[in-house]
Amino acid sequence: MRLGESAGRTHPGKVRRRNEDSYVLDPPLFAVADGMGGAQAGEVASRLTAAAFREFHEADRLPPDERLQAIIQEANRRIYDRAHADSDFSGMGTTVTAALLTGGRVTIGHVGDSRAYRIRNGELEQLTDDHSLVGDLMRSGRLTPEEADAHPQRSVITRALGTDPDVDVDTLAIEGEPGDLFLLCSDGLTTMVADDDILGILDAAPTLDDAARALVRAANTGGGEDNVTVVLFRVEGDEHVEETLAAPLAAAEGNGQGDTNDLEDTLTDLQPVAAPAPALDPSPSPPRSPRRKRRRWARRLFVVLLVLGFVALLLGGALYGISRAYFVGADEQGNVVIYQGVPFDLTEGTGLYRARYVSRLQASQLSEEERASLFDHELVSYDRARARVAVYEAEAVP
Numbered sequence: 177m178r179l180g181e182s183a184g185r186t187h188p189g190k191v192r193r194r195n196e197d198s199y200v201l202d203p204p205l206f207a208v209a210d211g212m213g214g215a216q217a218g219e220v221a222s223r224l225t226a227a228a229f230r231e232f233h234e235a236d237r238l239p240p241d242e243r244l245q246a247i248i249q250e251a252n253r254r255i256y257d258r259a260h261a262d263s264d265f266s267g268m269g270t271t272v273t274a275a276l277l278t279g280g281r282v283t284i285g286h287v288g289d290s291r292a293y294r295i296r297n298g299e300l301e302q303l304t305d306d307h308s309l310v311g312d313l314m315r316s317g318r319l320t321p322e323e324a325d326a327h328p329q330r331s332v333i334t335r336a337l338g339t340d341p342d343v344d345v346d347t348l349a350i351e352g353e354p355g356d357l358f359l360l361c362s363d364g365l366t367t368m369v370a371d372d373d374i375l376g377i378l379d380a381a382p383t384l385d386d387a388a389r390a391l392v393r394a395a396n397t398g399g400g401e402d403n404v405t406v407v408l409f410r411v412e413g414d415e416h417v418e419e420t421l422a423a424p425l426a427a428a429e430g431n432g433q434g435d436t437n438d439l440e441d442t443l444t445d446l447q448p449v450a451a452p453a454p455a456l457d458p459s460p461s462p463p464r465s466p467r468r469k470r471r472r473w474a475r476r477l478f479v480v481l482l483v484l485g486f487v488a489l490l491l492g493g494a495l496y497g498i499s500r501a502y503f504v505g506a507d508e509q510g511n512v513v514i515y516q517g518v519p520f521d522l523t524e525g526t527g528l529y530r531a532r533y534v535s536r537l538q539a540s541q542l543s544e545e546e547r548a549s550l551f552d553h554e555l556v557s558y559d560r561a562r563a564r565v566a567v568y569e570a571e572a573v574p
């Protein structure tokens with residue numbers, strides 16, 4: 177089992193001026209945090225949490241559930257310490273719902289009312305229990321789910337990061353199946369969009385990126401009363417890898433029977449194929465003298481070095497080009513960022529670029545047209561990129 181597509185999106189909604197949600201899309205690690213507190217405190221709390229997920233690598237070697245526990249405890253401590261060091265931030269807190277995919281297993285850790293769902297066979301299954309007032313009442317049977325949805329205090333949570341030196345984290349692990357889709361979201365989605373509509377949107381979207389965008393749009397259409405954040409990832413089977421591995425082996429065997437579907441057969445055939453390999457050499461008959469052999473090796477070595485040299489030259493040129501190119505984009509928090517490099521990801525999570533300048537300007541402060549023209553991924557000099565961003569900063573940043 178492996179990770180398939182993944183996507184994330186956040187939006188301030190239609191009522192709130194600030195976006196206090198944050199998310200982490202750092203496969204195989206995913207998280208959503210919904211901050212709360214006066215002034216900018218909610219943003220700080222949820223961003224401290226997202227940062228802990230990206231930076232706290234001391235937990236990397238722990239088993240999945242302990243790893244999530246450790247990261248969340250670290251985030252809790254950072255928020256708690258900050259809240260006590262600076263009165264502007266006293267009382268701030270955040271929810272967090274995180275998922276870690278290891279092999280075929282998805283481990284969830286959570287505090288508060290941001291939720292994790294699994295979508296399998298067209299059904300939406302809530303994996304987390306809300307740590308909220310209405311969640312408690314519902315579990316004890318005093319409220320129906322419908323009453324809970326409409327309850328005036330539905331956003332009051334009973335557990336959060338940052339309020340105590342230690343926090344009680346719920347963890348659970350479930351075995352994924354190929355095709356399983358996982359959704360992490362803040363309550364800005366679930367209070368605005370009904371389960372069936374979420375399912376319909378997920379079903380209709382061609383990619384998870386489209387799905388994330390459409391879910392946010394639906395929350396805004398439904399009222400957009402809160403910040404809304406969604407993170408999606410899919411678990412897939414390994415068949416692709418096995419097929420491409422199996423095909424050349426079967427071909428080399430040359431028995432033409434084409435039992436490539438039977439992986440076990442192919443794998444047991446592996447040894448006999450490896451053994452008679454020298455027979456495939458086109459000129460095997462005359463026994464070669466040691467010197468001739470040595471010359472052949474020298475020639476091969478020369479060719480290999482030549483190819484390596486050429487590759488190094490290409491890479492060097494590419495790196496030089498990349499180091500001088502800049503483009504304008506936005507980071508996961510929605511800030512406009514000037515990146516050094518080129519807008520490509522080698523693999524999920526390793527891009528050929530790094531942030532050089534993070535603006536206070538939020539991408540959401542721009543109109544759709546402005547975003548289209550600013551985020552055109554055109555490669556420019558750093559000064560040119562700064563000038564392009566400055567135009568909008570002057571208008572939007574107070």
Ligand code: MN
Binds near residue numbers: 210362363364402403
């Ligand atoms: Mn919220």
